[in-house]
Amino acid sequence: MTTSSTPRIYRRTEAGTRAWESQDAKVPAEHRRILGLLNSDAHADVIRGLLRRYSDKLIFEWLEKLVQLGLVEFTSAEAQHDLDFTASLKLSDVIAEDKKSLAQDAQIAGAVIASKGAYLSAERLKYAPSPTRTPAEMLLLIVEDDPDQAELAKLRVAAAGYKVVLAASVEEMTRALKQAAPDLLLLDVMLPDGDGFDILGNLRRHPDYALMPIVMLTVKATSSDIERGLMLGADGYVTKPYSKEVLAETIGRVLKRE
Numbered sequence: 490m491t492t493s494s495t496p497r498i499y500r501r502t503e504a505g506t507r508a509w510e511s512q513d514a515k516v517p518a519e520h521r522r523i524l525g526l527l528n529s530d531a532h533a534d535v536i537r538g539l540l541r542r543y544s545d546k547l548i549f550e551w552l553e554k555l556v557q558l559g560l561v562e563f564t565s566a567e568a569q570h571d572l573d574f575t576a577s578l579k580l581s582d583v584i585a586e587d588k589k590s591l592a593q594d595a596q597i598a599g600a601v602i603a604s605k606g607a608y609l610s611a612e613r614l615k616y617a618p619s620p621t622r623t624p625a626e627m628l629l630l631i632v633e634d635d636p637d638q639a640e641l642a643k644l645r646v647a648a649a650g651y652k653v654v655l656a657a658s659v660e661e662m663t664r665a666l667k668q669a670a671p672d673l674l675l676l677d678v679m680l681p682d683g684d685g686f687d688i689l690g691n692l693r694r695h696p697d698y699a700l701m702p703i704v705m706l707t708v709k710a711t712s713s714d715i716e717r718g719l720m721l722g723a724d725g726y727v728t729k730p731y732s733k734e735v736l737a738e739t740i741g742r743v744l745k746r747e
Contacts (some may be wrong), residue, residue, distance in 0.1 A: 494564035496696070499536065499552060500529045505560035516560075518552050518586055519543075524560065525582040531694070532566055537720060538699030539578070542612035566696070578690055578721060595716035602710050602728050606735045609725040609742055617702070617724075619745045620672075624650035627744070629672035632656045632688075633706065634680050636730065642675060642706065642736070649737040659683035670697060673744060675727075678707040678714075686717050693722040702743045706731075 501509065501524055508516050516524070519729045523711050526539050526547040533552075555561035580588065598608040607732040620627070629651045633639040636657075643653045654671065665671075673690075678685035685705060692698040704725040705718055715726065724743050727736055740746075 497533045497563040498530050498566050499527060499533065499561055499563045500530045502560055502562050505555070508560055512585070518584060519547075520555055520558075520560070521584045522587065523548075523551055523555060525584055526578070527561065528582050529577075532696040532699070534696045535694055535699045536694050541617070541700070541722065542610075542615060544616055549554070557728040577599060578694070582719060583720060584680065592712075592717050593721055594719055595712045598715045598719070598726065599710060599712050602726055604716075606731050607725065607727045607739045608715075609739065610719060610723065613722070613724050614743065614745070617743075617745060622672075625652070628652045628654065628669060629673045629675060629740070630654050630662065630665055631675045631706075632659075632662045632680065632685075633675075633677045635677075636659060638677075645677065645733045646675070646740065647734050648733065649740060651740070659688060666698070670701065673702040673740060675704050675706050675740075678705060678709050686714075686721060689718065689723060690721040704739060704743060732738075 505527070509521065510519065516733065522540070526536060533549075536552070537545060537548055552561065552563075556563065575609075583591065601608045629646050631639060631642045631646065631653060633642055633655070634657045639655050639657065643655055646653050654665050654669075656665050659680055676685050676688060680688075685707065687698050689705070691705060692701065692703065702724050703722070704727060705723050706727050706729065708729045710726065710728045718726065725739055726738050
């Protein structure tokens with residue numbers, strides 16, 4: 490959904506960079522928010538993925554206004570970039586208003602996880618589309634290096650009616666993604682060849698995966714971990730060990746099946 494039939498790549502102009510670096514109060518928060526995200530060229534779908542809590546209509550209205558003001562420019566999207574799994578979004582790219590909100594959300598999420606074992610980002614899920622296919626037609630990719638944990642997760646996801654693919658490393662995950670984009674990714678944080686948060690950040694910077702539902706499966710649930718995950722675009726968290734009911738319910742709610 491763009492104002493052009495051709496997908497666009499957006500970037501800050503020199504004036505836009507000056508406006509971002511000066512944190513000019515005359516620039517509305519919604520515009521500064523986008524300028525912060527454009528620390529490098531970004532596909533329209535990447536911007537949509539990082540700003541999932543807002544409607545597409547609003548996002549493209551803001552982009553068009555920034556173009557009119559000469560703070561942002563665009564070109565037609567061409568070849569997709571490779572996956573290198575180095576997160577490019579940093580807390581310094583987030584506006585002050587959102588930093589405060591992220592910290593508050595992380596505290597709330599930590600309390601919810603401690604009591605229920607899972608947390609969902611209601612803001613990110615608000616504008617996510619409802620499914621048009623049955624669970625049996627949907628593919629879930631589980632990235633987990635512990636064989637016992639991987640088999641347990643596979644058993645519980647399959648019992649909920651979904652097709653499942655396992656990956657024990659970043660390398661295996663990359664191959665799986667190239668074969669077929671999953672409907673949802675369950676992502677461990679501590680992997681033998683990469684950090685799950687770096688993977689999350691890079692996926693959200695790739696047009697093919699910017700809008701893909703991603704749930705973190707992890708033992709890491711401190712406020713700083715959760716804050717980083719929320720900033721990078723996690724749709725939810727499930728902490729280990731988890732029950733069959735918690736995992737199935739989380740998947741169903743992220744995919745809007747419940």
